[in-house]
Amino acid sequence: MSFPKDLRYTHDHEWLQAHGASWRVGITQFAVDALGDITLVDLPREGDLVTKGQRFGTIESVKSVSDLYAPVSGKVTAVNAALKDAPELVNTEPYGKGWMIEVEPTEKTELDELMNADDYGKHVAAQ
Numbered sequence: 001m002s003f004p005k006d007l008r009y010t011h012d013h014e015w016l017q018a019h020g021a022s023w024r025v026g027i028t029q030f031a032v033d034a035l036g037d038i039t040l041v042d043l044p045r046e047g048d049l050v051t052k053g054q055r056f057g058t059i060e061s062v063k064s065v066s067d068l069y070a071p072v073s074g075k076v077t078a079v080n081a082a083l084k085d086a087p088e089l090v091n092t093e094p095y096g097k098g099w100m101i102e103v104e105p106t107e108k109t110e111l112d113e114l115m116n117a118d119d120y121g122k123h124v125a126a127q
Helices: 029-035 108-113 117-125
Strands: 014-019 022-027 038-042 055-061 065-069 074-079 101-105
Touching: 022 074, 101 108
Parallel strands: none
Antiparallel strands: 014 022, 022 101, 038 055, 055 065, 074 101
8 A cells, every 4th residue: 555655644544734834634545444434524623722642533434433633733724624514535535635624733843753655654564
């Protein structure tokens, strides 16, 4: 399995992509494959604060309900409202239309702690 090179990754299978002053957040194809068909995504509101490593929402599939963890600390600047009516976008386009939130980081050094695509691929292979 290969992963987009322009993203950063967490050990909990979230990804980040630079999007202006904010970073777009979603879950990886590896996580999608493990979850199965996504039926519901519960996300924070725009303006909410998130803390690195803390739960910022949940994702429900036909198999289970899983927590979503913030890859960085910051303020939520956008929420993908399309997921409310079409959570299956996470299944079909996890790196595109299936993004979840955008966060403006408050601790820029936290970005340096994330994995690149090659390191994430090794992390997944070890699981």
